[in-house]
Amino acid sequence: MCDRGAELVSSAELADGSGTTAAQVRKDLSNFGSFGKRGQGYAVEELRARLESILGLVRPRRVAVVGAGKIGSALLGYRDLTSRGFEIIVAFDIDPDKVGRTVFGVPVLPMNELEHRLAADGIEIVILATPPAVAQEVANRVTSAGVAGILSFAASKLETDGSLAVRWMDVALELEGLSFLISAATNGVEEP
Amino acid sequence: MCDRGAELVSSAELADGSGTTAAQVRKDLSNFGSFGKRGQGYAVEELRARLESILGLVRPRRVAVVGAGKIGSALLGYRDLTSRGFEIIVAFDIDPDKVGRTVFGVPVLPMNELEHRLAADGIEIVILATPPAVAQEVANRVTSAGVAGILSFAASKLETDGSLAVRWMDVALELEGLSFLISAATNGVEEP
DNA sequence: ATGTTCTTGTGAACTCTTTCACAAGCCTCG
DNA sequence: CGAGGCTTGTGAAAGAGTTCACAAGAACAT
Numbered sequence: 001m002c003d004r005g006a007e008l009v010s011s012a013e014l015a016d017g018s019g020t021t022a023a024q025v026r027k028d029l030s031n032f033g034s035f036g037k038r039g040q041g042y043a044v045e046e047l048r049a050r051l052e053s054i055l056g057l058v059r060p061r062r063v064a065v066v067g068a069g070k071i072g073s074a075l076l077g078y079r080d081l082t083s084r085g086f087e088i089i090v091a092f093d094i095d096p097d098k099v100g101r102t103v104f105g106v107p108v109l110p111m112n113e114l115e116h117r118l119a120a121d122g123i124e125i126v127i128l129a130t131p132p133a134v135a136q137e138v139a140n141r142v143t144s145a146g147v148a149g150i151l152s153f154a155a156s157k158l159e160t161d162g163s164l165a166v167r168w169m170d171v172a173l174e175l176e177g178l179s180f181l182i183s184a185a186t187n188g189v190e191e192p
Numbered sequence: 193m194c195d196r197g198a199e200l201v202s203s204a205e206l207a208d209g210s211g212t213t214a215a216q217v218r219k220d221l222s223n224f225g226s227f228g229k230r231g232q233g234y235a236v237e238e239l240r241a242r243l244e245s246i247l248g249l250v251r252p253r254r255v256a257v258v259g260a261g262k263i264g265s266a267l268l269g270y271r272d273l274t275s276r277g278f279e280i281i282v283a284f285d286i287d288p289d290k291v292g293r294t295v296f297g298v299p300v301l302p303m304n305e306l307e308h309r310l311a312a313d314g315i316e317i318v319i320l321a322t323p324p325a326v327a328q329e330v331a332n333r334v335t336s337a338g339v340a341g342i343l344s345f346a347a348s349k350l351e352t353d354g355s356l357a358v359r360w361m362d363v364a365l366e367l368e369g370l371s372f373l374i375s376a377a378t379n380g381v382e383e384p
Numbered sequence: 385a386t387g388t389t390c391t392t393g394t395g396a397a398c399t400c401t402t403t404c405a406c407a408a409g410c411c412t413c414g
Numbered sequence: 415c416g417a418g419g420c421t422t423g424t425g426a427a428a429g430a431g432t433t434c435a436c437a438a439g440a441a442c443a444t
Contacts (some may be wrong), residue, residue: 010391019349022391023433030393038392039440055368056375063367070269074262075363080347084364085371125370148378149370151363155272157211165373167366171267171343172276174359175255176247178317178341179277181357183248186340202421214421215403222423230422231410 001044010041057085064123066138068093068108071153072129077104089121114138118145128152139166193236202233249277256315258330260285260300263345264321269296281313306330310337320344331358 001009011022011029018025029036032054036042052058063081065072068091075081076091091108093099099110109117118126126142128135128150135154142150142164149165152158155173160166193201203214203221210217221228224246228234244250255273257264260283267273268280283300285291291302301309310318318334320327320342327346334342334356341357344350347365352358 012391017349021433023435024431026392027394027432034393036392037440038438039390041391054372054375056371057368061367061371061374070266074266077262078363080364081367084368086364086367124374125367148374151366151370157209165370165377167370169361169363169366171270171361172272172278174343174361175253175273175278175317176249176276178343178357178359179248179253180246182253182316182340183246185357204421213403215405216401218422219402219424226423228422229410230408231420233421 002048006044008037008041009044009047011036013041052085055085060085060087061125062121062123063088063125063127064118064121065091065106065127065129066093066111066114066142067091067128067130068095068098068103069129069131072127073103075127075129076106086125089123090117092117114141115145118142118147123147125149125151128154130154132156194240198236200229200233201236201239203228205233244277247277252277252279253317254313254315255280255317255319256310256313257283257298257319257321258285258303258306258334259283259321259323260287260290260295261321261323264319265295267319267321268298278317281315282309284309306333307337310334310339315339317341317343320346322346324348 011025014025015022026036029042032050035046035050063086065075065088068076072091072093076088081088088106091103091106092111092114093108094111096110098108101108117123123145124147126147126149128138128142130138132154135152135156136158139150139152139158139160143160147164150158150160150167152166152168153170155168155170158166203217206217207214218228221234224242227238227242255278257267257280260268264283264285268283273280280298283295283298284303284306285300286303288302290300293300309315315337316339318339318341320330320334322330324346327344327348328350331342331344331350331352335352339356342350342352342359344358344360345362347360347362350358
């Protein structure tokens with residue numbers, strides 16, 4: 001909307017642009033203050049700035065990727081991340097064939113440099129794209145290196161202390177969700 | 193658990209294996225019948241079979257990937273999908289350099305064969321890994337081809353009729369969520 | 385000025401989800 | 415066989431999240 005030069009936007013417009021309701025948009029925003037203009041809507045540029053600060057993206061977040069396999073390296077070249085305020089600084093892998101290379105401009109370092117480089121590069125978020133078997137161990141090392149958040153692509157649950165935020169992305173889990181919805185819409189549940 | 197040969201599992205064990213509570217596990221399962229054994233727990237093998245049928249995964253679901261770019265092709269070789277009941281049958285791309293090849297054993301076909309092959313191969317779920325600009329158009333074509341569900345990696349909202357189930361995966365959105373949690377844990381919200 | 389038309393911000397009502405807590409049932413052991 | 419130790423299934427209570435609905439304010443035309 002900023003690019004399109006729009007000045008104002010109503011909660012109703014925001015709602016159908018994002019698949020929710022006008023009341024929801026207003027309630028949610030009101031949690032962070034009341035910066036709409038009655039009778040007018042929200043000032044687009046101010047709203048953008050407010051959301052940026054609410055999300056903590058006034059400055060780009062520094063991100064590292066651990067595991068330069070299929071998913072890991074796909075992420076290294078993902079433009080969408082840069083444009084939305086995340087900078088992928090460095091990647092790590094255990095495979096000597098991958099270490100030392102640069103993938104989409106991001107250097108791939110060996111695992112023994114992990115703690116050192118996370119600290120030296122001021123990494124705030126680690127994307128975990130390792131095999132599930134080592135995910136927990138990497139999570140431990142990352143935690144002790146003082147990283148603030150982990151986004152894990154490993155399905156396995158991670159045991160962490162409360163000092164960092166953790167989120168999961170699991171393609172198979174989402175597909176299972178779809179499969180459930182599809183079954184519910186057609187058959188209902190089939191007896192085993 | 194099946195592999196480990198466990199016979200029975202309690203709601204409490206399931207809960208800490210999956211980051212929820214025992215009561216939640218029991219309530220959820222009870223929606224689909226009462227198949228636990230009082231004083232014992234749930235029979236592992238029966239539970240597996242029940243979940244499989246609840247999720248509609250008694251037979252593997254047939255999946256196609258549209259867009260063989262970075263994310264698309266990473267998914268084509270993703271073992272986890274196969275092991276969890278999804279078969280990637282075919283992929284599509286618009287780029288002539290990619291069309292005709294086989295990536296991780298999956299053939300990449302041109303976009304003009306889309307509708308025909310989705311129908312011929314009995315595809316139930318499409319994973320959308322195209323640039324956002326064409327996501328809506330592909331979604332329309334996929335819908336009319338009678339597919340039952342879409343998993344979209346494009347951030348843009350898709351307009352679809354109620355005939356299919358749609359889910360989104362958005363890495364940047366998850367990172368924004370993490371960034372918010374990190375900010376909330378440290379600074380609180382910073383003024384814009 | 386005044387009336388009309390918008391749209392926000394927000395208590396209150398409502399709905400949905402989670403947690404509590406306990407009767408009912410199964411198993412083992414003395 | 416009966417007591418004791420577990421664990422499910424589930425109403426009822428508590429807690430979250432969403433929607434309603436309307437007063438308050440802003441712009442604009444007359």
